[in-house]
Amino acid sequence: AAKAAGKDQAAVFDVAMRQEQADRIRLLERLRAAVDADEFAVHYQPIVRLDDAHPVAVEALVRWLPPGRSPVGPDLFIPAAEDSGLIVALGEWVLRRACADAAEWHRRWGTTVTVNVSPRQLVDPHFTVKALAALRASGLPAAALTLEITEGVLVRSGAHAAQALLHLSALRAEGVRVAIDDFGTGYSSLAYLRDLPIDVLKIDRSFMPADDADTQQAVLVRAIVDLATGLGLTIVAEGVETADQAGLLRALGCQRAQGYHFARPVPAAAAGDLLALAGNVQIEPVGAEQHGD
Ligand code: C2E
Ligand code: MG
Ligand code: MG
Ligand code: MG
Numbered sequence: 001a002a003k004a005a006g007k008d009q010a011a012v013f014d015v016a017m018r019q020e021q022a023d024r025i026r027l028l029e030r031l032r033a034a035v036d037a038d039e040f041a042v043h044y045q046p047i048v049r050l051d052d053a054h055p056v057a058v059e060a061l062v063r064w065l066p067p068g069r070s071p072v073g074p075d076l077f078i079p080a081a082e083d084s085g086l087i088v089a090l091g092e093w094v095l096r097r098a099c100a101d102a103a104e105w106h107r108r109w110g111t112t113v114t115v116n117v118s119p120r121q122l123v124d125p126h127f128t129v130k131a132l133a134a135l136r137a138s139g140l141p142a143a144a145l146t147l148e149i150t151e152g153v154l155v156r157s158g159a160h161a162a163q164a165l166l167h168l169s170a171l172r173a174e175g176v177r178v179a180i181d182d183f184g185t186g187y188s189s190l191a192y193l194r195d196l197p198i199d200v201l202k203i204d205r206s207f208m209p210a211d212d213a214d215t216q217q218a219v220l221v222r223a224i225v226d227l228a229t230g231l232g233l234t235i236v237a238e239g240v241e242t243a244d245q246a247g248l249l250r251a252l253g254c255q256r257a258q259g260y261h262f263a264r265p266v267p268a269a270a271a272g273d274l275l276a277l278a279g280n281v282q283i284e285p286v287g288a289e290q291h292g293d
Contacts, residue, residue: 024080031080031084035090039064039065039067042062042063042094042097043061043063043265043266043271044060044265044266044268045258046275047059047258048258050254050257051250054278055274055275056110056256057146057256058102058105059148060097060098060113060114060116061074061265064077088121088124092121092134095117095134099113099115100140101272102140103139104272105271106140108275112146115145117147117148117149119150119160122163123164128171131145131167132171142174142176146177146179147168147171147177149168149179149180149181151183151185154168154196155186155192168197180200181202182238183201183202183203184204184206184207184220184224185206199233200233201236203225203235203237203254204239205238205239208221208238211244218248226253234255234256236255236257236258237254237256239258239259240261240262241261243261246262
């Protein structure tokens with residue numbers, strides 16, 4: 001009886017696997033068509049200075065907007081786009097779009113932009129040329145662009161990591177900055193913080209302390225902040241959802257933060273409005289003459 005039950009389970013599993021595979025293929029077909037039909041948009045989420053909540057940068061986050069359906073988030077389609085290689089074309093489109101949108105924001109308010117880059121894009125021998133072309137076409141200075149990569153990309157040994165390193169070093173030589181995204185979740189090595197071409201660490205949101213009593217998380221965050229600061233890296237805390245978390249991060253010496261507490265990702269036009277509002281707040285310059293009334 002046990003054997004029969006095992007067989008049944010195997011059959012159920014097999015059906016589920018086939019279903020999953022069919023779903024993946026259908027998703028991939030729809031994604032291909034969506035790339036051809038321009039059904040994507042880039043939304044932007046502010047990254048703020050913790051001192052005064054001023055938005056100093058925005059992160060570009062891709063959205064799929066199938067006509068007549070609700071928007072689809074990247075967690076649902078980026079994995080399929082990566083497996084299939086479609087991410088190379090999609091990622092290049094996001095980069096060009098983000099540079100174009102950010103060029104005006106940078107000109108007016110000094111805002112910089114960060115763009116997620118998938119491992120597949122960094123294996124493309126033309127990535128450096130494509131990124132520089134996106135900058136040139138938009139007029140955005142190289143120093144106003146940060147590329148976000150995950151830890152795995154550079155730590156992996158072999159030809160792929162070597163190719164990725166070449167791209168990042170070449171782009172950094174032009175002024176582009178490099179951020180490690182979701183820091184702390186991968187196979188981190190302290191040596192790479194010292195040796196690799198990086199400028200920014202984004203602490204993964206799984207490290208966010210739940211509240212003031214969450215001392216273990218706070219100890220980890222403090223250690224990461226101290227380490228990165230000592231190495232001259234900029235720290236961004238991800239997933240900040242409450243005022244208490246923002247206050248705690250500030251106390252721990254963290255410079256920048258991103259999260260729903262400050263702002264959600266919004267379409268380009270709304271991001272422009274938000275930056276304009278922040279940019280128009282006049283801050284009294286230090287040492288300026290005081291006018292009485
Ligand atoms: P990520 O790069 O770590 O981006 C941050 C994600 O956290 C975004 O999800 C953002 O909406 C979400 N988030 C921001 N603040 C909060 C918060 O306070 N609480 C919570 N719970 N979440 C918050 P999103 O937009 O769904 O993107 C998910 C992931 O998809 C990104 O994670 C990134 O890895 C990937 N992704 C997004 N756009 C692109 C892209 O253009 N290219 C590539 N290769 N990957 C992308
Ligand atoms: Mg990111
Ligand atoms: Mg992240
Ligand atoms: Mg993530």
